[in-house]
Amino acid sequence: MTDHNETDVLVVGSGIAGLAAALAAAREGANVTVATKATRPEGASSWWAQGGIAIARDEPEEFKQDIIDASAGTADPEAVDVLVEDANDAVRDVLLETLDVEFDTGTGAADFDFTREAAHSSDRILHVDASTGKHIHVPFLNYLDDHDDVEIRDDTAALELIRHEGKVHGAILESGGEFEPWYAGATVLATGGIGDLYPRTTNPADSTGDGIAMAALAGADVTDMEYVQFHPTVCVANESPFLVSEAVRGEGGLLRNGDGERFMPDYHEDAELAPRDVVARAVKREREETGEVLLDVSPLDFAGHFPDLVEKCEDHGVDWTEGIPVAPAEHFLCGGVTVDDRGRSSLDRLYAVGECSRTGVHGANRLASTSLLEGLVWGLRAGADAAGNDVEVIEAPELLERDPELPANFAREKFVRLRRVMDEYVGLERDPEDLQRAMSVLRRLKGEVDAYVRTRTSRSLYELRSAAVVALLVARQAAENDESVGCHHLVGDAATDGGDAAEPTADD
Ligand code: SIN
Numbered sequence: 001m002t003d004h005n006e007t008d009v010l011v012v013g014s015g016i017a018g019l020a021a022a023l024a025a026a027r028e029g030a031n032v033t034v035a036t037k038a039t040r041p042e043g044a045s046s047w048w049a050q051g052g053i054a055i056a057r058d059e060p061e062e063f064k065q066d067i068i069d070a071s072a073g074t075a076d077p078e079a080v081d082v083l084v085e086d087a088n089d090a091v092r093d094v095l096l097e098t099l100d101v102e103f104d105t106g107t108g109a110a111d112f113d114f115t116r117e118a119a120h121s122s123d124r125i126l127h128v129d130a131s132t133g134k135h136i137h138v139p140f141l142n143y144l145d146d147h148d149d150v151e152i153r154d155d156t157a158a159l160e161l162i163r164h165e166g167k168v169h170g171a172i173l174e175s176g177g178e179f180e181p182w183y184a185g186a187t188v189l190a191t192g193g194i195g196d197l198y199p200r201t202t203n204p205a206d207s208t209g210d211g212i213a214m215a216a217l218a219g220a221d222v223t224d225m226e227y228v229q230f231h232p233t234v235c236v237a238n239e240s241p242f243l244v245s246e247a248v249r250g251e252g253g254l255l256r257n258g259d260g261e262r263f264m265p266d267y268h269e270d271a272e273l274a275p276r277d278v279v280a281r282a283v284k285r286e287r288e289e290t291g292e293v294l295l296d297v298s299p300l301d302f303a304g305h306f307p308d309l310v311e312k313c314e315d316h317g318v319d320w321t322e323g324i325p326v327a328p329a330e331h332f333l334c335g336g337v338t339v340d341d342r343g344r345s346s347l348d349r350l351y352a353v354g355e356c357s358r359t360g361v362h363g364a365n366r367l368a369s370t371s372l373l374e375g376l377v378w379g380l381r382a383g384a385d386a387a388g389n390d391v392e393v394i395e396a397p398e399l400l401e402r403d404p405e406l407p408a409n410f411a412r413e414k415f416v417r418l419r420r421v422m423d424e425y426v427g428l429e430r431d432p433e434d435l436q437r438a439m440s441v442l443r444r445l446k447g448e449v450d451a452y453v454r455t456r457t458s459r460s461l462y463e464l465r466s467a468a469v470v471a472l473l474v475a476r477q478a479a480e481n482d483e484s485v486g487c488h489h490l491v492g493d494a495a496t497d498g499g500d501a502a503e504p505t506a507d508d
Pocket of ligand 1: 049050051052244245246247367368369370371
């Protein structure tokens with residue numbers, strides 16, 4: 001056996017879900033290695049989360065109903081029960097008592113300033129200004145840096161899982177161009193979203209769906225991939241778009257089209273606070289028909305409520321007093337690696353948590369401010385479950401001694417093609433015929449990437465392979481689903497014909 005490393009629990013990814021898994025496994029006495037390619041701290045999606053983290057307060061049934069309604073009745077009620085019933089305790093235990101996160105308070109210092117976002121029936125979202133993610137993520141990293149049983153390996157990517165007969169024994173990690181097998185009693189994937197598959201996204205760079213691709217290639221079940229959520233209000237004043245939190249609409253912000261007219265009441269009775277997919281499609285249509293959509297923040301005390309967003313507008317040269325120009329952008333994948341209520345995938349010793357997982361909580365459309373909560377709750381559950389397995393050292397996949405070089409611009413050009421296909425054919429609205437076109441382009445593209453993977457090894461090549469595998473899964477599962485629901489919205493003459501695509505496989 002070549003040189004290798006061992007750890008009780010290997011966590012891949014360092015957003016809130018991965019860090020919660022690391023914390024819970026360490027609390028059970030496990031030795032934990034967190035491998036993350038995310039630059040610190042802003043490379044993890046959690047750092048970018050604006051709105052906040054919803055909790056049940058003393059109305060769990062109402063919270064459950066809002067999640068189910070936002071998903072158009074497609075969320076798994078048992079998963080929703082898990083999320084909501086763990087919510088208050090998980091937030092109190094980890095965020096308040098362990099990390100001392102200072103959520104905004106109201107007039108009385110003991111009262112939190114709960115806010116509301118689209119499709120929530122009451123104020124239940126804890127937040128810190130509109131930059132909640134960083135106020136959780138940074139203390140979480142700091143806390144685990146000081147933990148004796150947790151090692152965080154930065155600038156380290158997982159390229160492939162080590163598996164044998166349906167059991168996962170760790171992963172091949174790459175750091176500084178070197179590849180090493182890391183054997184683990186259990187492996188927890190927490191690799192976040194797939195923003196890099198689209199030209200405009202709220203995700204950090206390099207969100208290539210690595211965990212989903214590795215799991216799919218290892219044979220794990222991956223579901224609900226067609227449910228890609230687009231956020232309706234991303235500022236598009238210039239070349240560097242940024243998220244304008246739904247909390248702004250929660251506090252009274254209005255959407256106006258290029259003619260200055262408020263249009264959301266024509267689309268949904270909840271107007272600006274309608275489910276996210278409804279608002280995103282309305283914004284897209286109004287932009288097409290009237291040239292632009294502006295988020296009018298004049299009805300609220302924008303500067304008082306959202307100083308971070310004011311600063312961001314100013315940094316980007318946006319005069320928010322005139323309205324913020326917005327458009328939809330890829331934001332969150334509701335599907336992913338299929339897991340149970342402890343984050344266990346269909347492969348033994350392989351877990352998935354956070355955005356790369358499909359717990360069933362979101363169904364076809366996620367309710368705002370439930371992603372940090374889902375990451376926290378499932379991270380804690382998965383980490384506790386993953387601890388206590390013996391490490392078994394088996395033969396690792398043979399990718400350790402290959403030529404790392406790629407032709408100049410190879411990955412960049414393929415990414416441009418992939419994003420164009422996803423944007424045109426597998427975006428906010430999908431025509432079944434376009435989905436077939438997308439699949440054939442993506443199949444060819446994946447074939448070209450696979451040819452290189454057979455002879456070469458580099459992080460960028462593997463990221464490209466991940467993106468190609470995941471893009472194909474999204475397109476194929478979209479083509480298979482002939483029901484317009486939530487984030488999966490069909491248009492075109494063939495929209496009601498029903499999908500006749502073959503069963504998707506990661507190897508296609
Ligand atoms: C936002 O602040 O609008 C995003 C919140 C979320 O996606 O949950």
